Amino acid sequence: MCTRLYRPRGYEVIKDEAINVGIPVLEFSPALGYRVGAKLRDVDILQYHPTRAAWPETIRGELIPEKTRSLGGQLVNIKGELFIYELEPRDVVASAIIREYAEGRGVVTPIGAHAVWLDTPVIEEIREPGTIKRELPALYRMFKRQGIDITVDPILIYPTLHYQNGGLEIDPYGRALKPDGKPIPGLFVAGEVAGGVHGRNRLVGNSLADILVFGRRTGINTAKTVKSNNSKPKISLNHLKVYMKELAKAGVPKTRKAPILLPDYRGEKVLLRSIKLL
Numbered sequence: 454m455c456t457r458l459y460r461p462r463g464y465e466v467i468k469d470e471a472i473n474v475g476i477p478v479l480e481f482s483p484a485l486g487y488r489v490g491a492k493l494r495d496v497d498i499l500q501y502h503p504t505r506a507a508w509p510e511t512i513r514g515e516l517i518p519e520k521t522r523s524l525g526g527q528l529v530n531i532k533g534e535l536f537i538y539e540l541e542p543r544d545v546v547a548s549a550i551i552r553e554y555a556e557g558r559g560v561v562t563p564i565g566a567h568a569v570w571l572d573t574p575v576i577e578e579i580r581e582p583g584t585i586k587r588e589l590p591a592l593y594r595m596f597k598r599q600g601i602d603i604t605v606d607p608i609l610i611y612p613t614l615h616y617q618n619g620g621l622e623i624d625p626y627g628r629a630l631k632p633d634g635k636p637i638p639g640l641f642v643a644g645e646v647a648g649g650v651h652g653r654n655r656l657v658g659n660s661l662a663d664i665l666v667f668g669r670r671t672g673i674n675t676a677k678t679v680k681s682n683n684s685k686p687k688i689s690l691n692h693l694k695v696y697m698k699e700l701a702k703a704g705v706p707k708t709r710k711a712p713i714l715l716p717d718y719r720g721e722k723v724l725l726r727s728i729k730l731l
């Protein structure tokens with residue numbers, strides 16, 4: 454059964470944006486299915502979480518809950534201007550922040566990273582004093598440990614790569630499908646590695662429902678298939694030999710550290726663009 458795998462190379466791809474609670478999340482497990490003939494869908498779409506800590510460096514990458522904005526926290530640029538309605542969907546808010554920074558109205562942190570302000574003290578003004586400690590106790594403590602009182606001072610945030618919307622196409626039984634719509638024998642898929650369950654833009658929190666529903670369905674069907682399969686395949690490490698041959702064929706240097714499976718597809722143009730954004 455195939456689940457999500459992390460691909461550290463994501464860290465290089467989008468640099469500052471790729472920090473997600475310390476875990477770069479560009480995934481490569483859909484590629485494993487693709488290599489055995491499975492159909493991919495929507496793999497161009499990655500979800501950004503609008504807010505993760507950008508400063509101080511010790512907590513850079515930690516997620517700032519979206520509840521901070523639903524309680525009234527406002528996103529403001531270096532001039533103190535509100536530039537986006539904070540309750541827009543994730544993709545709209547995240548792209549507005551990235552745009553604000555790219556157009557020169559963001560904040561550069563002391564180590565040169567990207568940021569905009571998230572005005573947290575305004576929550577206490579809109580609601581009542583004590584709201585932050587009551588509603589966001591973990592966030593309050595996280596910053597307090599760094600010497601920042603978020604009831605008094607705003608915080609620096611930036612979007613972060615968060616979720617792979619696309620993945621392997623599956624049927625309702627969790628079977629990975631080929632381009633002709635027929636299942637690939639023995640390849641069962643559940644969770645973030647599957648595409649299509651959330652369309653091209655997952656709603657907040659739906660991954661939990663996804664893994665419970667499809668994890669169960671797929672697990673049951675995997676067990677049924679294994680039980681009904683009388684043949685006992687011989688286990689070997691031959692797939693590693695095949696893999697090494699494929700790496701050599703694709704010209705991927707073998708000196709790189711695992712688990713990098715894909716060759717570097719980025720052209721000079723893309724690299725130049727990402728450097729310009731930094």
Ligand SMILES: Cc1cc2nc3c(=O)[nH]c(=O)nc-3n(C[C@H](O)[C@H](O)[C@H](O)COP(=O)(O)OP(=O)(O)OC[C@H]3O[C@@H](n4cnc5c(N)ncnc54)[C@H](O)[C@@H]3O)c2cc1C
Binds near residue numbers: 478645664
């Ligand atoms: C910071 C953050 C916060 C989130 N918050 C929410 C939320 O509040 N609500 C929500 O619904 N969703 C949330 N999500 C999304 C959700 O957590 C994921 O979509 C979900 O956990 C994916 O589950 P999974 O089982 O598909 O993959 P994973 O949870 O990534 O499981 C894959 C497993 O495979 C293992 N593995 C990797 N490589 C190998 C290997 N080679 N061999 C064997 N095992 C391997 C990994 O160790 C891991 O345990 C959040 C995601 C992030 C990153």
